Amino acid sequence: MIRIKRNLSLLVLILLASALAPVVHDLIKPYRLRVELTFRHESPTDSEVYFSTSRKNPTYVRSHDVAPFVTPTEDRNANGLSRLVAYIAARKPVTGLRLDPSNNNNQITIESLSVHSLFSEGKFNSKEIESFLKTGEGISNLRATDTRLQFDTIGNDAHFSVPLPPEITIPTRFEAAIWYVVSWLIAMGMLLLLKISVFAPHAKLNNNGALPIRIGKARIYLPTISARIYNLLGICLLGYTMVQFIGLTVGMDFSHVQKAFDKDRISEAIPPEVFWIKALVNRQGIETFVLAGDLGRGEDESMVFQRATEYLYPTKVVAHSKWVFARADDQESATRPDCKPRDRQEGITLYACEK
Amino acid sequence: MRAKNSIDPPLLAGLIFTALNLLNLVAWAFGHHVSIGFYLLTFGLTLIYGIWTRRAKLLIVCLVLVIFMLITLNDPLTGWDARSIWFFHGKRIFLHHSLYAPLDGYAPWTHNDYPILVPALAASVAATVGYWNEVVPRSAEVLALAPALFFGAHAFRSVGNFCVWLSLLVYVCWGEILGGYMDSLIAIHFSLAVLALAEIYRVKNQHPDADQPDTTPRWGLVLSISLLNLLLLKNEGLALSAIVVVCALPLLLKDFKLLAMSALPFVVFAGIWKIPVLHAKVSTDLIEQGGQLQRGLQRLNSAGDLGLIYDSFNQFSHWFAIALVCLTAYAILKRRQLAYLLPSIAAILAYAVVLIAVYLTTFHELAWHLSTSADRVLLTVNLAIGTLVLYALAEILNQARHSPYWGKPTPA
Numbered sequence: 096m097i098r099i100k101r102n103l104s105l106l107v108l109i110l111l112a113s114a115l116a117p118v119v120h121d122l123i124k125p126y127r128l129r130v131e132l133t134f135r136h137e138s139p140t141d142s143e144v145y146f147s148t149s150r151k152n153p154t155y156v157r158s159h160d161v162a163p164f165v166t167p168t169e170d171r172n173a174n175g176l177s178r179l180v181a182y183i184a185a186r187k188p189v190t191g192l193r194l195d196p197s198n199n200n201n202q203i204t205i206e207s208l209s210v211h212s213l214f215s216e217g218k219f220n221s222k223e224i225e226s227f228l229k230t231g232e233g234i235s236n237l238r239a240t241d242t243r244l245q246f247d248t249i250g251n252d253a254h255f256s257v258p259l260p261p262e263i264t265i266p267t268r269f270e271a272a273i274w275y276v277v278s279w280l281i282a283m284g285m286l287l288l289l290k291i292s293v294f295a296p297h298a299k300l301n302n303n304g305a306l307p308i309r310i311g312k313a314r315i316y317l318p319t320i321s322a323r324i325y326n327l328l329g330i331c332l333l334g335y336t337m338v339q340f341i342g343l344t345v346g347m348d349f350s351h352v353q354k355a356f357d358k359d360r361i362s363e364a365i366p367p368e369v370f371w372i373k374a375l376v377n378r379q380g381i382e383t384f385v386l387a388g389d390l391g392r393g394e395d396e397s398m399v400f401q402r403a404t405e406y407l408y409p410t411k412v413v414a415h416s417k418w419v420f421a422r423a424d425d426q427e428s429a430t431r432p433d434c435k436p437r438d439r440q441e442g443i444t445l446y447a448c449e450k
Numbered sequence: 451m452r453a454k455n456s457i458d459p460p461l462l463a464g465l466i467f468t469a470l471n472l473l474n475l476v477a478w479a480f481g482h483h484v485s486i487g488f489y490l491l492t493f494g495l496t497l498i499y500g501i502w503t504r505r506a507k508l509l510i511v512c513l514v515l516v517i518f519m520l521i522t523l524n525d526p527l528t529g530w531d532a533r534s535i536w537f538f539h540g541k542r543i544f545l546h547h548s549l550y551a552p553l554d555g556y557a558p559w560t561h562n563d564y565p566i567l568v569p570a571l572a573a574s575v576a577a578t579v580g581y582w583n584e585v586v587p588r589s590a591e592v593l594a595l596a597p598a599l600f601f602g603a604h605a606f607r608s609v610g611n612f613c614v615w616l617s618l619l620v621y622v623c624w625g626e627i628l629g630g631y632m633d634s635l636i637a638i639h640f641s642l643a644v645l646a647l648a649e650i651y652r653v654k655n656q657h658p659d660a661d662q663p664d665t666t667p668r669w670g671l672v673l674s675i676s677l678l679n680l681l682l683l684k685n686e687g688l689a690l691s692a693i694v695v696v697c698a699l700p701l702l703l704k705d706f707k708l709l710a711m712s713a714l715p716f717v718v719f720a721g722i723w724k725i726p727v728l729h730a731k732v733s734t735d736l737i738e739q740g741g742q743l744q745r746g747l748q749r750l751n752s753a754g755d756l757g758l759i760y761d762s763f764n765q766f767s768h769w770f771a772i773a774l775v776c777l778t779a780y781a782i783l784k785r786r787q788l789a790y791l792l793p794s795i796a797a798i799l800a801y802a803v804v805l806i807a808v809y810l811t812t813f814h815e816l817a818w819h820l821s822t823s824a825d826r827v828l829l830t831v832n833l834a835i836g837t838l839v840l841y842a843l844a845e846i847l848n849q850a851r852h853s854p855y856w857g858k859p860t861p862a
Binding site: 122178326330333337355402 | 557612
């Protein structure tokens with residue numbers, strides 16, 4: 096009788112854990128991706144990335160399947176392009192993406208789009224991206240240059256869908272099985288804890304590492320894992336987490352570390368306009384300056400203004416400085432009678448102004 | 451949580467790193483800095499000690515720090531606030547050889563009143579290598595993270611629990627932890643503070659005859675250092691510290707030592723940073739704008755605004771909120787054993803209320819403010835909940851392990 100009750104109790108726990116495992120699986124969202132988009136955008140923070148887990152329709156997205164931590168770099172590389180990085184955590188394999196590049200009328204240039212999972216990556220060439228854009232909504236005036244695609248966004252919901260290739264979307268059976276086993280173990284652990292705390296708050300593990308619990312008149316022994324195995328599982332979890340973290344943040348590529356101590360290791364973080372201003376500052380020995388037109392628009396909204404403030408420091412932005420930097424095609428600065436052009440570096444002209 | 455009363459090596463390592471951070475701030479106040487060599491020496495000694503004595507948790511922390519360091523040295527900073535606020539302040543401290551360089555009134559949009567623990571560390575990294583570039587000062591993030599990880603190693607007794615906590619930390623803080631923002635550091639220190647709070651309550655409430663040493667002093671130390679870090683990391687830290695202290699008040703009023711340990715961080719923070727900031731008449735834009743009450747009342751009456759806040763909180767903290775509800779219900783049901791969790795739960799809930807109040811009264815457009823900050827500020831709530839749940843589970847098992855009913859039938 097005792098044996099039957101003991102087995103029944105264990106069976107109930109196993110069944111409950113099996114029922115709970117899918118919930119745990121959904122909770123830990125094991126399928127993770129990093130999406131990288133290199134593009135030119137006036138306000139990259141407006142961009143949003145949604146994802147689909149539908150196998151039948153990879154272009155179908157739900158409003159809450161949006162990637163948190165969308166981090167546009169807000170800084171441009173030497174070609175004037177920004178990089179947007181979005182991390183996605185999903186409970187099922189991600190089958191497609193929806194990119195909302197802008198929520199108003201805008202002109203956008205895309206250079207590259209890639210999707211990285213832990214062990215694989217998918218890069219889309221410009222023809223593929225062009226085909227995605229053609230089927231998008233709120234997108235017009237699409238034109239292709241050498242390696243880039245330019246288009247205009249219209250309205251507040253411009254978007255295009257990107258179905259992902261199988262090497263990204265289809266996890267191996269081994270990977271899927273691992274995640275279900277992990278979820279089942281977590282569920283079982285939670286149930287055991289619950290059982291211990293509710294039914295046996297005073298019980299202690301016996302010499303065999305089993306937990307004695309009294310149910311009715313029967314005393315059963317629940318098998319528990321030893322501390323060593325638990326520690327080992329914890330280390331495995333941390334190891335997997337770190338591998339995933341490294342894989343999705345730097346793509347397992349630490350080759351740039353050797354350049355960390357280079358004094359000019361800045362090329363990816365600063366807009367080209369600020370580089371050009373820096374060259375002029377060094378050449379003319381300028382200590383204060385003002386940015387004209389859209390370069391200095393607003394106090395904290397213009398990316399060039401922000402990067403110029405911190406990157407050019409200790410050269411300061413001062414409202415009434417005689418030195419004015421303007422875009423080379425800025426007619427307003429060029430026609431001001433009190434300002435005379437003093438120097439030029441690529442797309443930036445330096446003016447000396449009287450007022 | 452610990453059986454012996456001797457100092458735990460991870461706790462000692464955390465204390466030394468904290469002391470170096472504090473010394474660095476004081477040194478910059480006088481135009482000097484602590485060389486990064488001292489940090490490397492501490493790290494090296496910790497690593498050697500960990501290998502020598504085979505202490506898994508020390509080795510795990512060292513390994514994680516090395517990985518984080520390599521990641522930070524791999525790429526320049528790109529985050530908006532990271533560049534425009536935190537590391538810009540670091541650059542100014544480095545170039546002007548003064549902790550108070552940001553208080554000169556230049557570029558007020560960079561929030562010159564923000565605390566300077568990490569900027570001062572970044573300045574020290576630059577001072578050690580002799581120049582400022584866009585990559586090396588980033589390693590200040592890892593130096594700031596080091597004491598928190600060592601304190602975490604002290605807090606979780608088993609290697610398994612510590613590894614689960616570290617995994618939780620990485621998963622929760624994912625895109626932010628090495629992004630040059632302070633939110634992850636705030637989240638970790640707040641989590642440690644609520645954990646210390648729970649542990650002190652547990653020890654204080656245990657039976658006087660219980661065969662366990664009084665670990666209040668060392669947990670008081672963890673609490674005190676967590677408060678200090680919260681205060682010196684970001685302005686939100688002041689609200690978080692005040693919440694923790696209020697939740698600890700019943701304890702503090704009975705224990706003068708604990709009261710002193712909790713008050714000291716505020717004194718240090720005021721002396722090193724807040725008083726000079728007030729003297730320089732630099733304040734935050736959130737307070738400067740005024741009209742908070744009126745805006746708050748307007749938004750409270752707007753279903754759309756409340757819905758926006760709810761959607762954001764639901765999006766980023768859905769499962770954590772459910773976990774907190776379960777934990778709270780369980781702690782109330784089993785209050786004889788788990789009442790010590792309730793002050794920590796209250797602290798987390800209080801901070802969530804503060805966040806809601808901030809969004810209700812913000813002078814920014816609400817949708818914009820939520821979309822640019824909710825994911826970051828809710829890290830604090832999420833990680834604190836996860837940490838407390840893990841701690842509670844560990845304690846429940848611990849109670850089972852230390853029961854006197856060894857091999858005997860369970861009492862009815």
